[in-house]
Each structure stands twice: as C-alpha cells, then as structure tokens.
Amino acid sequence: MVDIATRVYNHKWKIDPIVRSLIDTDFYKLLMCQSIFRNKPDTTVTFSLINRAKDVRLAELIDEGELREQLDYARGLRLTRGESTWLRGNTFYGKRQMFRPDFMEWFENFQLPPYHLEKRDGQYELTFEGKWPEVMMWEIPALAILMELRGRAVLNQMRRFELQVLYARAMARVWEKIEELRTIPGLKIADFGTRRRHGFLWQDWCVQAMIEGLGDAAKGGAFTGTSNCLIAMRRDLEAVGTNAHELPMVYAALARNDEELSQAPYKVLADWHEEHDGNLRIILPDTFGTKGFLEHAPDWLAGWTGIRIDSGDPVESAETAIAWWKSRGEDPRQKLVIFSDGLDVAEMKRLHGLFSGRVKVSFGWGTLLTNDFRGLVPHDALAPFSLVCKAVSADGHPTVKLSDNPSKATGPAEEIARYKRVFGVGAQQATQVIV
C-alpha cells in the first residue's frame, strides 16, 4: 500500500515523472491505434489540447519548463519487455492475440512524436501533428500530465499534515461512494478515469478500493475492470474499452463529399466489425447526433452487442437506443448499455433503477471516481475541469464533433452547420459540461 501523502510530499523535492509507461493509457487507444495502423496508417492528423474551462488559466498555474520536462520525459518512454509480453500474451475480452504481431513490432519501436507548445491568453496551445497512429497516442498522457501538473501546483503549497488529511478526506469520499454502490444489486462498473485523473497513484488507489469494495467481476463481483492498461496489468484486472469519437471524426473529415460524409460513421464501424466481435462491438453513436445515426444505421449494426452513451440526456439516449433495437427486431434485454458521461453515484443509481431489467446496464465511471477533489481545498483549486485532447484536422481538413450536447461541439462554425445538415441534427438541449 503506497502512502500517497508521503509520495506527493516527496514530489516537491525532485522531478517525478507523471507518465512512466507507454501503456499508462486507455485500452481503447491501443485498440484504435491497431485499427488505424491497419486502415489509415498514413493519414496526417493534428491532435490539440482544448481546455473547455476558460477560467482555469493553465499557463498561469503551470510552469512551462516543468510542462516541457514532463512531455519530454514521456517522449523518452519505450514499451518495456514486460509490457510487451503482457500485451502479446494476455487474453482481452476472451480473445488471445488481440494485438497482431505486425502491430506489436511497430509498437515495440514506438516513441511519442514531437509536440508543439505555445502560450496564448493564459492557456497552453499544445498540438501534435503527424501520422495518425503516432499522434493519437499523445491524447491520454497529455491530458494526464496537464491535469496532474495543475494539481501539483496546488499541492506544492500545502504542508505535510494538510496533505495527509487531504488524501484522508478524498479516500473517505471514494469509499463512501463505493459503499453506496454496493447497495445496487447486479451492478456492473468499470474505471474509465485515466484521462482526467488526479494522478497515477491516486487512480491506482481508487482501482484497488473498487476491487476490495465491489469485487473483481472475474470472481463474481461488480467491478468489471479498468481502462488503464498499466493498472490492469499490475492489478491483474481486465483492461476495458472499445473505441472513441476520433475514429468517426477523422473518417468524416476525410470524406470527399456529403454522401461520403454521411456514410463515414458507418464505415468506421464496418472496419471495426471486420476486426472485432462480442463485447468489443459497442456502438458510440453520438459523434454527429445519436438519433440520426441510429435511424440511418445499416441493419447489421443492430446485431452489435451494445451501445455507449457519452453525451446528452442519458435517459433519452438510452430510450432512443431501446426503441431502435425494437424497431430492428432485436431484444433490448440482450443488449448492453454503457453509460459513461460525467457519472457519479446518485446518477448511476438513478440510471440503474430506470434501465436494469430492460437492458444490460453497465457504467464507465471516470473523473468523479479518479478526481473528485471538489471542495477539499480553498477556491476549489483541485476540482476537476473539462480538458480534452481531440483530433482537430485530418489531411488538412478540419474535424467536427457535434455530440448530443451542443456545449461539447467542436470544429469551425461553417463545418458544424454542414455536418448538422448532412446528419439531420435539429435543435439540441445544452447541458453543462462538468468533467
């Protein structure tokens, strides 16, 4: 058991790398990377860090030298022998050799590509431009580094016992949440909290608390695993995750006309369909609006295992999915619905109560598991905030994301308008983005 408070205290006195492993990243990045490595290896993509919380002035909180030090350190990482062995030899979602030998060879020689960093208006402009399978690997480490450096800036001002008590309070809070989750019969829940975690050690603690509190699903418990590959490896857990918005966003940006654009999201899933089956066949329908996506979806998609709901009103989205399955002759009770948008315990209880029995309910619990430091320091300076790292262009074309919440839309205004037209997205309800 690591004494986190001591460790954080020690960080004050020497450089301490935030990201220490190439697999300290979300499992779905590796799955997507392999898919991109096969299907679009030469597409040039730019990833960019976007801080949706303008009041959190990162460039004033975080020293540029420290930021560069951490980014440079991450660039020096290589896949270790043990990590490679684990990826090659492990069973993921019941499948051996999930990662093909050609991909593993490439990954064993991989290093994170160069970054471009500038300060503007109190924020950092951090971008990664290059071949898609390379630059996309920056997403999680970049987010984790920025989020943790901002936390360290606050922690550096705190004394020993303040630190210990801070973590004591945060631990008690996580544990209370877990105790509350234990009251939900038939719960299935995974850790999705890598990207905006408080820190690696903290995420690792939270995962261990979930194991003890809820039990590993492999042994009949409610905890189905973690999206973090390094923690999954070390804690002998299932690494979980499937795919994300970047696939349809880039595929859509590469479309040469409106007709190709309208088909791009389905092309992504057709490629995925070829590669994966079972629990990896999870639809992420909201990139350009859930409703239109499902209405125009090919029939074979209704045969997929489930859906992940990541924006908009989760009840409305789940009901839309249920109605869609029924309209395609599928039994929703056999389908998996994974909720993953800004969840906390009360919301999970509510959603479980509404949908348990009607579908197979599962939760991907993110930031409010691994970074709920709200209210624990003055000025709420450790509260999580909405930081993302997105593909912003592909082969020179801007990407667009609409999602089911206009507050989460990204891309140039004229392109957003075009996408809305092509995908038939009407008025949307704006929801505050918490994390």
Add this chain to the structure above:
Amino acid sequence: MVDIATRVYNHKWKIDPIVRSLIDTDFYKLLMCQSIFRNKPDTTVTFSLINRAKDVRLAELIDEGELREQLDYARGLRLTRGESTWLRGNTFYGKRQMFRPDFMEWFENFQLPPYHLEKRDGQYELTFEGKWPEVMMWEIPALAILMELRGRAVLNQMRRFELQVLYARAMARVWEKIEELRTIPGLKIADFGTRRRHGFLWQDWCVQAMIEGLGDAAKGGAFTGTSNCLIAMRRDLEAVGTNAHELPMVYAALARNDEELSQAPYKVLADWHEEHDGNLRIILPDTFGTKGFLEHAPDWLAGWTGIRIDSGDPVESAETAIAWWKSRGEDPRQKLVIFSDGLDVAEMKRLHGLFSGRVKVSFGWGTLLTNDFRGLVPHDALAPFSLVCKAVSADGHPTVKLSDNPSKATGPAEEIARYKRVFGVGAQQATQVIV
C-alpha cells in the same frame, strides 16, 4: 510519515509489541516515581486494572495468550542508552537534572515487576503487587496494552481498504478538531492521551498533527507538549505532566488514624513542594473532594502555580478554585487552570470562553484526541471506554478515591463512607464517565 493502515495490516501476520520502551509512558509517572523512590520506597502497593465499562467484555475480546505475550514483552524492556541520556540531559520545565543521579541509576536497572492475571466474569483481573516505585510503572503500559489489544481484535477482522479508509476517516476527524481549535485565540493545549490511546503510532500521528496544526508552544504556537516521554523525545517536544491521584490515595491509605488521614493530601503536596517549583506546582484537588480540600488547605498551597481539574463539573470546580484564591489574597489571573477530564473541542471552546482572562487556561487533551474512533466501525467496537489502573491497596490497607464525581469513586463502601466523613464530602452530582 508512517503509513498507519499498512502497519496495522502487517500486525496481523506477526507479533508486534504494543509497548516498546519504558519511557513510552506518561511523564508524571517518572516524576512521581522519583518522589516515591525518595519518600516511600518500601511501601507495598497493589495496582489493579479496572474496567468501568462492564459491557466491554475484555476477556472475550482479547486472547489471554496474546495478552500475556504483550505483558511479558513489556517486562523484558530496559531503559536504552539514548533514553537515559535524554532523561539525564534534558531540561524539563526549565530545570536541568530533573532526575537525580540515584534515581537514574535505579531506573537504568529497572524492569517491570511480575503481574498476576486471571479471568473472571468476562473480564481480566490484572494486578501488580510489590514495591510502590516498581508496580506503579505498570499503569500506563498495562492500559495501553489492553486498549490496543481490544482494538486489534476488531482491526484483525477488517480488510486492507477498510483499514485505510478507517484511518483516513479518523485522520480527517482529528484534523477537523485541530482546525476548530485554531479558532481559539491564546489557546494552550497538551496531549494527555497516552493511557487510553488507540495505539502508539496513532498517538504519534495525532501529536504530529497538533504540531503542524497548532504549532509548538516553544515557537509561539498553542501546543505545549505531550505527556508521552518517548514521543516528546522523538518529536523534540516538551514532556508535560505533574502528579496524579495515586499519591494522595496511597498516603491516605497509610494514615494511622482519621487525623493523619485528613492531613494526608497536604502531606503529599508538602513533599512535592520540597522537590519542585514553578509549573510543576499544580494542585490536583479532587481525590477526596475539591471543595473540602481547598477549604482546609494550608496557606502556602495558595501560592502554587495552578490547579488541575479532573472530575466533576469543571465550571463549578474552576469557580471554586477562583473563589479560594481570592479568599487567600491571590490574583487568579496569575494562576493556571488545567482542565483534563474527558475533553473534546466543544467543551474546550466553552471553558476557554468562560475562563480566559480570568485565569490562565490550559487543556490536557486525552482520549478524544488519541482514540476518537467513535462511530467508525459497526457496533462502535473501536470506541474508547473507561479503563483505569489504580492503586487499590498500600501496606495491606485499601485505598479510596472519591473525586468530584461519585461514578468515579473507588474503594470498599465502609472506607468510602469514612473518607466522606473525614473530608466532609456531602451530596455529589453524578456525571456519566465517557472516557
């Protein structure tokens, strides 16, 4: 910083001594021991463990073998070279060579005398019979061992994260108390929590939290020190404490008639007066009733530095002392009043508000600093309870304690009646004994 949860977890797997040093005891035991060593070295005294909380069935909770193992381990302890150096070389209450060479030589060869242990009615009867300066040294280790073994019996049933969260909650609670104490201007407070602490590491943590939260009084802070000699030595703090009820209780038991009995409490303080001055001249007036004690006290006692209030209604007792000082021509504003009975933060705030400015107020905070695990586990199985270890006889005569709370009275009924008559104690208000 010690990771307490890990340490406690480790305790499950091997024997771990609860008392590891002869100076892991209260400072006043050493002061009194030296006084007894000089004045009453050959008096035969029996100390006995008394559990006032009959519902805590110690003999059912604690394994007799483990108890004997811990007691035997304590018997094997000898003063170490470093401890001896600290006692010989340190300045206590501004005085060098507080401990005289003849006493130090005796103490360097000291070991705890044999114990007698039996089970009866779900309780342990644990007694120590022998020469007073030897058996009296059992008090604190015996209490600490029983209290901690009872805690371990509960902790042994808990899993890793339950343990970590338990300590996280307890830490947050202590820190909240300290934060509250910081709002009291001019506060002076010491740790008196050795005897009924949760455990040594926990007491040590609490003391460090007090240092960081309140500041060491030697550097202008509110924390005046700890009664625990080992922690004082290791944390470079003032060791604090003066004397306790055992002195008047034994002196009284040795009295050959009622006249000698009535003078016994003053004889104790006359012997003390010869040995000590300044802040060590603190009256503990409640052994046979505060009111009568002060009324009949010789004038020279009014010149002492202050008073310690350890039973009964603290406001009433402090008012009695103030009135008494005034009646003897003393200025109460120059006098120290040390409250030490079952204190917690709200009570300290109240007492400080009532007496600050009228006297010099100081607090000896005990069990609710070092063992407030109330409500943290099912059935409140870690809540502190009222365990004491008292002199029950001296040279064959039973001892008596009346105090200002009849719930705390000890001794045979006919002797209690005699003492009440001799010391003129009338009706008393019973108060629930919490700790």
